[in-house]
Amino acid sequence: xxxxxxxxxxxICKSGTSVKIECRSLDFQATTMFWxxxxxxxxxxxxxxxxxxxxxxxxxxxxxxxxLINHASLTxxxxxxxxxxxxxxxxxxxxxxxxxxxxxxxxxxxxxLVL
Amino acid sequence: xxxxxEDPQALSIQxxxxxxxxxxxxxxxxxxxxxxxxxxxxxxxxxxxxxxxxEKHSGRLRVTLDTSKKSSSLLITASRAADTASYFCxxxxxxxxxxxxxxxxxxxxx
Numbered sequence: 001x002x003x004x005x006x007x008x009x010x011x012i013c014k015s016g017t018s019v020k021i022e023c024r025s026l027d028f029q030a031t032t033m034f035w036x037x038x039x040x041x042x043x044x045x046x047x048x049x050x051x052x053x054x055x056x057x058x059x060x061x062x063x064x065x066x067x068l069i070n071h072a073s074l075t076x077x078x079x080x081x082x083x084x085x086x087x088x089x090x091x092x093x094x095x096x097x098x099x100x101x102x103x104x105x106x107x108x109x110x111x112x113l114v115l
Numbered sequence: 116x117x118x119x120x121e122d123p124q125a126l127s128i129q130x131x132x133x134x135x136x137x138x139x140x141x142x143x144x145x146x147x148x149x150x151x152x153x154x155x156x157x158x159x160x161x162x163x164x165x166x167x168x169x170e171k172h173s174g175r176l177r178v179t180l181d182t183s184k185k186s187s188s189l190l191i192t193a194s195r196a197a198d199t200a201s202y203f204c205x206x207x208x209x210x211x212x213x214x215x216x217x218x219x220x221x222x223x224x225x
Binding site for chain 2: 001004006032034041042043044045046049091093095097102103104105106107108109111
């Protein structure tokens with residue numbers, strides 16, 4: 001399966017700052033990547049679909065101006081949490097769709113703590 | 116919410132016992148997938164079952180799918196302490212998007 005990395009693995013920031021999270025597909029060219037958010041002891045909620053070379057598609061209730069997604073190459077998508085607040089503290093996970101267009105391979109996740 | 120429901124929410128068993136987790140979903144699907152998540156880590160794909168399949172095996176894993184009841188089950192046989200993790204079902208309604216269930220936290224005691 002595809003190997004996906006995320007950087008950083010964890011970040012602590014002050015309220016009001018912006019944080020960028022990178023998702024890299026190391027051995028697979030991904031035209032589509034997904035960004036999820038997971039609160040403690042809860043399931044994954046899809047935030048947005050990142051499309052290489054075009055605008056991301058956001059799920060209902062997710063603010064596109066707050067969660068900026070850039071998918072400039074086939075191996076890299078970035079999620080920037082702008083003006084982060086404590087309620088944005090969460091576990092952010094990205095995934096890529098494999099060649100069979102059915103299986104998703106997930107990154108290890110980024111834990112964000114906003115103080 | 117389109118999110119699926121899983122039960123039980125938590126399950127504790129002894130090594131060697133079997134673990135069964137159930138998943139119910141709400142819409143028509145193209146396929147249903149099961150994922151495993153160790154605490155604080157990413158998800159690992161376990162198995163995919165298509166809507167026209169009723170049962171699938173992979174090693175110690177057995178998955179069933181009943182589309183008439185919109186439900187699936189994951190059976191882990193002869194469990195090991197290393198199977199301790201959260202298990203999620205996820206449905207694909209042919210949109211490439213996955214809708215995850217609420218998850219089952221499995222604890223296997225040695």
